[in-house]
Amino acid sequence: MLNILVLVKLVPDTVEELEIAPDGRSLDPASVRLILSERDEHALEQGLLLKERYGGTLTVIALDVPEVDDVLFTALAKGADRAVKITGMEPGPSTWTAAGLAARTLAAGPGLLPADLILTGVQAIDDLDGQAGPILARLLELPYVGITCRVEVDPGARSAVVVREYVGGVTGTFEVSLPVVLGVQSAEKPPRYVPVAKVRAAMKSQRLESVPASGESAVMRVEILQLMKPEATGRAVMLDGAPEEVAAQLCDVLAARGLL
Amino acid sequence: MTPLRETFWNIPKWAELSQYVLGVVAMLVFVYGVYRRVRRWRLGRPEVLTGTLKGRVWAFILYALAQVRVATDRFSGVMHLSVFWGMVVLFFGTILATVDWDVTRPLLGFRFLQGNFYLGYELLLDIFGIFVLVGLALALYRRYILRAPRLKSETLPTFVWDDAYLLGMLLVIVISGFLIEGVRIAALDPPWSGWSPVGAWLASFYQPLSPAALSAVHFGLWSAHGLLAFLFIASIPFTKAFHFVTAPLNIFLRDFSSPGALKKGVESGAEKITDFSWKQLLELEACTWCGRCQEACPAYASGLPLNPKALIMKLDAQLLRLPAARRLNPDMPQDVALHLHGVLVTAPELWSCTACAACAEVCPVFVRHPGIIVEMRRYLVNQGAMDGRLQDALMNLTRYGNSFGQSERARGRWTQGLGFEIPDARRQPVEFLWFAGDYAAFDPRVQAITRATARVFRAAGLDVGILYEAERNAGNDVRRVGEEGLFEALMEKNVQALGKAQFRQVVTTDPHTYHVLKNEYGVWGDGAPDGSARVLHCTELLDTLLQTGRLPIRKRLSVRATYHDPCFLGRYNGVYDSPRRVLEALGITLREMPRSRRHSYCCGAGGGRIWMEETPGIKERPAESRVREAAALGVDTLVVACPKDYVMFQDALKTTGLEGKLVIRDVMELVDEATAPAEG
Numbered sequence: 001m002l003n004i005l006v007l008v009k010l011v012p013d014t015v016e017e018l019e020i021a022p023d024g025r026s027l028d029p030a031s032v033r034l035i036l037s038e039r040d041e042h043a044l045e046q047g048l049l050l051k052e053r054y055g056g057t058l059t060v061i062a063l064d065v066p067e068v069d070d071v072l073f074t075a076l077a078k079g080a081d082r083a084v085k086i087t088g089m090e091p092g093p094s095t096w097t098a099a100g101l102a103a104r105t106l107a108a109g110p111g112l113l114p115a116d117l118i119l120t121g122v123q124a125i126d127d128l129d130g131q132a133g134p135i136l137a138r139l140l141e142l143p144y145v146g147i148t149c150r151v152e153v154d155p156g157a158r159s160a161v162v163v164r165e166y167v168g169g170v171t172g173t174f175e176v177s178l179p180v181v182l183g184v185q186s187a188e189k190p191p192r193y194v195p196v197a198k199v200r201a202a203m204k205s206q207r208l209e210s211v212p213a214s215g216e217s218a219v220m221r222v223e224i225l226q227l228m229k230p231e232a233t234g235r236a237v238m239l240d241g242a243p244e245e246v247a248a249q250l251c252d253v254l255a256a257r258g259l260l
Numbered sequence: 261m262t263p264l265r266e267t268f269w270n271i272p273k274w275a276e277l278s279q280y281v282l283g284v285v286a287m288l289v290f291v292y293g294v295y296r297r298v299r300r301w302r303l304g305r306p307e308v309l310t311g312t313l314k315g316r317v318w319a320f321i322l323y324a325l326a327q328v329r330v331a332t333d334r335f336s337g338v339m340h341l342s343v344f345w346g347m348v349v350l351f352f353g354t355i356l357a358t359v360d361w362d363v364t365r366p367l368l369g370f371r372f373l374q375g376n377f378y379l380g381y382e383l384l385l386d387i388f389g390i391f392v393l394v395g396l397a398l399a400l401y402r403r404y405i406l407r408a409p410r411l412k413s414e415t416l417p418t419f420v421w422d423d424a425y426l427l428g429m430l431l432v433i434v435i436s437g438f439l440i441e442g443v444r445i446a447a448l449d450p451p452w453s454g455w456s457p458v459g460a461w462l463a464s465f466y467q468p469l470s471p472a473a474l475s476a477v478h479f480g481l482w483s484a485h486g487l488l489a490f491l492f493i494a495s496i497p498f499t500k501a502f503h504f505v506t507a508p509l510n511i512f513l514r515d516f517s518s519p520g521a522l523k524k525g526v527e528s529g530a531e532k533i534t535d536f537s538w539k540q541l542l543e544l545e546a547c548t549w550c551g552r553c554q555e556a557c558p559a560y561a562s563g564l565p566l567n568p569k570a571l572i573m574k575l576d577a578q579l580l581r582l583p584a585a586r587r588l589n590p591d592m593p594q595d596v597a598l599h600l601h602g603v604l605v606t607a608p609e610l611w612s613c614t615a616c617a618a619c620a621e622v623c624p625v626f627v628r629h630p631g632i633i634v635e636m637r638r639y640l641v642n643q644g645a646m647d648g649r650l651q652d653a654l655m656n657l658t659r660y661g662n663s664f665g666q667s668e669r670a671r672g673r674w675t676q677g678l679g680f681e682i683p684d685a686r687r688q689p690v691e692f693l694w695f696a697g698d699y700a701a702f703d704p705r706v707q708a709i710t711r712a713t714a715r716v717f718r719a720a721g722l723d724v725g726i727l728y729e730a731e732r733n734a735g736n737d738v739r740r741v742g743e744e745g746l747f748e749a750l751m752e753k754n755v756q757a758l759g760k761a762q763f764r765q766v767v768t769t770d771p772h773t774y775h776v777l778k779n780e781y782g783v784w785g786d787g788a789p790d791g792s793a794r795v796l797h798c799t800e801l802l803d804t805l806l807q808t809g810r811l812p813i814r815k816r817l818s819v820r821a822t823y824h825d826p827c828f829l830g831r832y833n834g835v836y837d838s839p840r841r842v843l844e845a846l847g848i849t850l851r852e853m854p855r856s857r858r859h860s861y862c863c864g865a866g867g868g869r870i871w872m873e874e875t876p877g878i879k880e881r882p883a884e885s886r887v888r889e890a891a892a893l894g895v896d897t898l899v900v901a902c903p904k905d906y907v908m909f910q911d912a913l914k915t916t917g918l919e920g921k922l923v924i925r926d927v928m929e930l931v932d933e934a935t936a937p938a939e940g
Contacts, residue, residue, distance in 0.1 A: 013667075015665060016667045017667070017669075190648060192644045193641075193646060193654060193655070194644060195527070195641050195746070196658060196745030196748075196749050197528075197744065200745060200749075
């Protein structure tokens, strides 16, 4: 019986046109709609697959932000046993703060640790270098393997075989002892669809647990100084005609810009 | 000498009595068989029927007695009406003879089968007997010589050769009846034998026989005829012949909504045969295996795995395999025998359906395939079993309210570049609330048509507003995919948004939106205060505007065109004439495609197909078949009245190489062209 924890977070949905707030250091909340980070959705799916394969309980954990309830109820409808939100933290925590909060909450929350597997998305659009998993692993003093695309567990031997995928489809297979923190690149199957009726049923019949965030983050302090939108440029020039003509035009263009 | 029927001539008393005993036994077996089948239907979910008794009686007369839907295929019509009416007259003739001999004669002391009435009776029975034989000959010819494809069946719910059994039994019973009449006439030689022309003709063959031989032959034939007739009656509930009961019953109990309209079902859908409603189980039983649905089905014609006829027959077979109802414990675990999915019906079969309702439209006994298919899709959706593209579309619809995965805030973006504002119906009262729909609002290929529609409404001086980001996908195709919970969520949001707006009528260019808003939201009560419908398709509105002169035509279009009836406008809602009148008012000359109006051929987009991955091995996409059909008329334009048609046919032009030979135009683009104020 595995105790599986899946840490998920919500990120700004890039389908919306994001605006920068007047302070120049944050996104305008009016422009932001949050969505479950895509890799975290895979982490949840990987967790559900492991639970189905080996048995056990799956708890999904997220920071309390707007729309988090929908995400957690959806996870319950998909087959998670418990859903926990970490409440009462400062809005907009950085990856480092969030990872620290998560580590302390796992220790403080009832019945969460010891866990066999702690899964989270290997990266997020606001954590492209994938720090959350490694920081969490360090704070919990557990091993970390990232970019996973396949996980097999040997519960008796307290170990897992993890496949990581590199560029060009090259894979590496690793053996790691449990408990472990995994940064999931992709689940073994695409994340499942859960019908709206099941989510609504979960909202009626199940409840979300809240665990207050505790303690100050003492890991490290990183602050955003400035956010900027990409500048729109319209400087591309298309040259056409016969090769000789194109070459002549190109020379003219380069000469005009003082590059020849 | 008064002509008189010699009933039971040459029949010993014991045989006459045995006949009654056997008759009672046959009736008991028949009643028991009916009871067994009715008991199975009662295992279905409850379903409340709506409709008036007058409508039901009228349906019975039109479709069960006159069989107008059978007669749309002329060969079948002649065949079936001959056999049906022939057997009805012969059956009642036999009843009449029984009443005459065994009721009025012994009890009241008189016989009515005498004199001229009797002579007419003899003639009528001979004529209708001939009708039966002609009908049976046509049936046998079509089934076994022509081997019409639609009559072939993969699996029979009852037993192999059931078709042959039915035709064979009727044939032998009627022929033996004629032979008996012939022998009787040969033996008795009544002076009025000319009134039984067939019997008299057959009698000539028996003349050489001695009276004793005639008696023996007569008794033998009479016994065989009686035994077969009783066997046949007893076997009706166990064979295809049971459609004598279920077909008229299902016609009488028909659903009066449009052929593909859906009702609220169980969100978890049909996993077991008993998850269907009792009415749907009756529909399975009413199927006569005629295969008209198979002929009409665009999925089947394109080589997709769905055959609507085979689907219904397989489900009926599953129903008939159910263990006897009294042994069926409601708490029984999901028994393999009851389970429908995987082996019996595969997911690709179910996903092939475009919900075009051509099947239900042609069904002579009012089977509603789309409802049955959606019940089964609901099960698949509940299991999360669907292809990746469909899943993405549903997740987009859940999150953004549109299948395009675009921000809901972008819904009104098509209005940019119009040069005028479209009022926000949430902020100010409007006469017409324009519910644009997803494709019209988001698909870049359709947005130009949507803008043309806005110009037309403006040219007509209409007070029109839209809901901007408060509008959601209306949910028509979400419901047909089988995602009932999502449909309800979308509907709730739309009803909420509509509730905040003030308007007199809703108008839309999208037939899918039109159908579901009009017929499946169930929020309109009795319609607009002036008695008109609360939901209009733009062609209905345009029809009125052009007829009343409110929208003047400035330029007549000399276009030779054909018009494609969208499924959800035509078959689902019977709007066939408005778009044609609009096009003719613009000066367009219309030629009809062979498959038009209620027989229109689906573009292949409906039922959520537009969101699904393409099925490998498709022979000819429905849209390709359709543009070829249009091009074959020699017209230059295929006019559509549905955003999805526009997209599908544009693609089909490219894949068929008909680009440059045929253009696809939306009716609103043409109206815009004809009504635009002159430039300069």
